[in-house]
Amino acid sequence: MAHRSRLAGFIIDCQTDDLDAAASFWSRALGMTVADPDAGDEPGTYVNFGETPAELAIEVQKVDHPSRVHLDIEADDIEAEVARLETLGAKKIEFIKRWWVMEAPTGQRFCVIRMRHPERGSTPNHWD
Template identity: 60%
Template sequence: MTHRSRLAGFIIDCQGGDHDAATTFWSCALGLPVTETYEEGQARYAELGEAPGGLHVEVQRVDHASRVHLDIESDDIDAEADRLEALGAKRIGFVKRWWVMEAPTGHRFCVVRLRDRAGASEPNTWD
């Protein structure tokens, strides 16, 4: 079955601490305005707008060590996870509505639902 995917953007994971201060730092450091903040359960998010190439950039409060990870978005997250597994990635777990994956290099990333974003590149089509 054919599905589509593309790089969605970058998520700045910040362990605990003051999420507002972390958001202010990254907003100022990257020159990207805060466009939305929200909470979902224990998680807290701040979206940074106007990123180059229509990329999605957000600051996320997490329990694990601070790091930056990327999101790949797809119109069929299970098919995309299957495709990435065939390339050597492994599924770590399903969280809320996305797959957490690990590349053969040890880097963690997520496969999330495809979103319509102004300025975003066209997704790749996979068979």
Template identity: 60%
Template structure:
């Protein structure tokens, strides 16, 4: 059965005690006004909404070294993770509602549920 996926956006992982300060910096750097702190089952985020391409950009408080990771959104998490494994990626762990994966290049990324399929570019369709 076919499924769809596309780039959802970028998450700026910050190993910091002050997520508000990190969001103010990155919001200012990118010209995006920070939203409110969101607590998603213990994961703290501040979205930087209104990106003109409809990409999701957010600052996330993490307990690992700071980095940027991307999210791929899909209407079928397991099918997309399997497709990416065939390309050489590895599943690292399932967290709450998404897969944390690692590319053959060592880059970490997440496969997440598609939230707004009607916004942004049309998703790719995979058979």
């Protein structure tokens, strides 16, 4: 199915009880400001940074699994993008709320999310 997708951003997964301290460290380390200190569906789960390069979404997320960094791919048709990535060798891990957690053939986890602002940032790839 024809659709569009592109890199949405990077999520810094932090296994921590103090998300504010983690966000403070990463905002200073990366030279970015905190744009939304309470960006998640549940309070205290996400912190969004502002004025990021190429308007990428860069966030700190509180998680239960070991700390790591993962990337998000955004698409205007999530299921079509997941199917495309499966043909490349990725596999579905879990559907969470509105997005798919997937795993690359090399083991890295990433998410496929809904495209937020197709008119902003880099031009999305067109897939037929």
